[in-house]
Amino acid sequence: MNTKRLQETDVEIFNAIAMEKIRQNEHLELIASENFVSPAVMEAVGSVLTNKYAEGYPKRRYYGGCEHIDAVEQLAIDRARQLFGAEHVNVQPHSGSQANAAVYAAVLRPGDKILTLSIENGGHLTHGHPKNSSGMLYDVVHYGLVNGTDRIDYDQMRDLAEREHPRLITIGASAYSRAIDFELVAEIAHSNGAMVLADIAHIAGLVAVGLHGSPVPHCEFVTTTTHKTLRGPRGGMIMCKEKFAQIIDASVFPGTQGGPLEHVIAGKAVCFLEALRPEFKQYQAQIIGNAAALAGAMLARGYHVVTGGTDNHLMLIDLRTVHGNVTGKDAQVALERANVTTNKNTVPHETRSPFLASGIRLGTPAVTTRGMREKEMLKIADLIAMILSHMDDESVAEDVRKEVLRLCAEFPLPY
Numbered sequence: 001m002n003t004k005r006l007q008e009t010d011v012e013i014f015n016a017i018a019m020e021k022i023r024q025n026e027h028l029e030l031i032a033s034e035n036f037v038s039p040a041v042m043e044a045v046g047s048v049l050t051n052k053y054a055e056g057y058p059k060r061r062y063y064g065g066c067e068h069i070d071a072v073e074q075l076a077i078d079r080a081r082q083l084f085g086a087e088h089v090n091v092q093p094h095s096g097s098q099a100n101a102a103v104y105a106a107v108l109r110p111g112d113k114i115l116t117l118s119i120e121n122g123g124h125l126t127h128g129h130p131k132n133s134s135g136m137l138y139d140v141v142h143y144g145l146v147n148g149t150d151r152i153d154y155d156q157m158r159d160l161a162e163r164e165h166p167r168l169i170t171i172g173a174s175a176y177s178r179a180i181d182f183e184l185v186a187e188i189a190h191s192n193g194a195m196v197l198a199d200i201a202h203i204a205g206l207v208a209v210g211l212h213g214s215p216v217p218h219c220e221f222v223t224t225t226t227h228k229t230l231r232g233p234r235g236g237m238i239m240c241k242e243k244f245a246q247i248i249d250a251s252v253f254p255g256t257q258g259g260p261l262e263h264v265i266a267g268k269a270v271c272f273l274e275a276l277r278p279e280f281k282q283y284q285a286q287i288i289g290n291a292a293a294l295a296g297a298m299l300a301r302g303y304h305v306v307t308g309g310t311d312n313h314l315m316l317i318d319l320r321t322v323h324g325n326v327t328g329k330d331a332q333v334a335l336e337r338a339n340v341t342t343n344k345n346t347v348p349h350e351t352r353s354p355f356l357a358s359g360i361r362l363g364t365p366a367v368t369t370r371g372m373r374e375k376e377m378l379k380i381a382d383l384i385a386m387i388l389s390h391m392d393d394e395s396v397a398e399d400v401r402k403e404v405l406r407l408c409a410e411f412p413l414p415y
């Protein structure tokens with residue numbers, strides 16, 4: 001057996017990881033879907049559990065030697081149930097996309113109709129995009145946003161549910177800054193014979209602490225990632241009513257996955273324990289406070305923040321009002337040069353291709369994890385505006401980069 005450490009075994013991977021560690025330490029991470037896990041989560045994910053096969057579920061495995069694995073997975077399940085008040089939880093999905101695919105496969109047949117929010121309006125690929133299996137396998141109808149306010153059009157959802165008779169309505173988004181009315185969606189679905197999949201991948205942390213309304217009491221299925229506001233390891237999870245427990249479990253394994261990633265499930269369990277502590281609620285409240293401060297500061301500089309602001313951890317900045325010639329892609333590249341990491345994003349009423357886009361998406365979970373607060377958000381808005389107003393000015397980029405390095409040094413990461 002090779003007992004050498006990584007540096008000796010594979011210096012190229014060792015160096016790439018070392019460089020990534022420096023990048024994470026020295027950049028302002030404003031990608032709304034990213035976060036920094038605690039050292040405890042990191043330790044669990046890097047543990048010997050990666051060595052173990054455990055097809056099946058606790059006490060019902062296809063492999064021997066699973067007694068400790070069973071303890072880990074059962075703790076993850078019990079803590080997730082407590083955190084979200086869910087009747088049944090499956091912690092095995094490898095990702096948010098796998099979780100959604102497993103729910104679809106459990107309750108839909110190819111050709112069945114689903115009613116969803118398109119990616120152009122803030123939805124996710126797995127909500128029926130033609131290049132995703134959800135769009136290939138199922139008959140997709142989209143509801144949209146209200147013209148003028150850019151908020152989810154629940155009236156249109158109701159009209160389409162009455163006319164199209166979908167089997168499932170999905171609700172949830174990757175780029176939507178307003179609170180979602182899960183109870184209303186469930187009422188629309190149930191009065192039209194449909195079920196609901198609520199995808200809380202982005203807002204799970206806010207939901208867990210009650211700072212966003214929960215879909216769990218209202219919707220048949222709730223999926224999430226564990227690595228965004230929830231601040232756990234990269235992965236997915238499904239919650240459902242007890243009566244769907246068997247079909248959901250069977251749809252994850254053996255339906256769509258094989259052996260579970262028990263080292264990641266251990267990381268999920270640690271994340272859920274952290275999320276059950278009172279400090280986690282303060283953290284989530286600070287994420288929201290920071291997002292409100294950042295959105296307010298961007299609005300004050302004349303930027304169009306889609307919907308006029310944010311209720312959650314993210315915002316979409318439509319660049320067209322202030323910088324008509326600057327695409328989302330240009331903005332992302334210019335900000336990156338100054339160590340500010342964002343992503344380009346299409347905006348409602350988009351006039352450019354998704355590869356260029358007219359907006360950028362900003363989120364506060366990661367900078368909040370570093371300990372930054374409203375004061376730093378005002379500084380960050382200044383830095384962003386400085387770059388966007390001087391797109392090709394190397395000296396401005398260098399000045400901003402120095403400021404970013406100073407901020408990052410003041411709020412270091414624990415690894």
Ligand SMILES: Cc1ncc(COP(=O)(O)O)c(C=O)c1O
Pocket residue numbers: 033094095096097098123124126172173174199200201202225235236
């Ligand atoms: C709303 C939503 N659902 C699902 C996913 C998919 O998660 P993953 O990237 O883990 O497959 C994402 C990821 O961005 C998301 O935003």
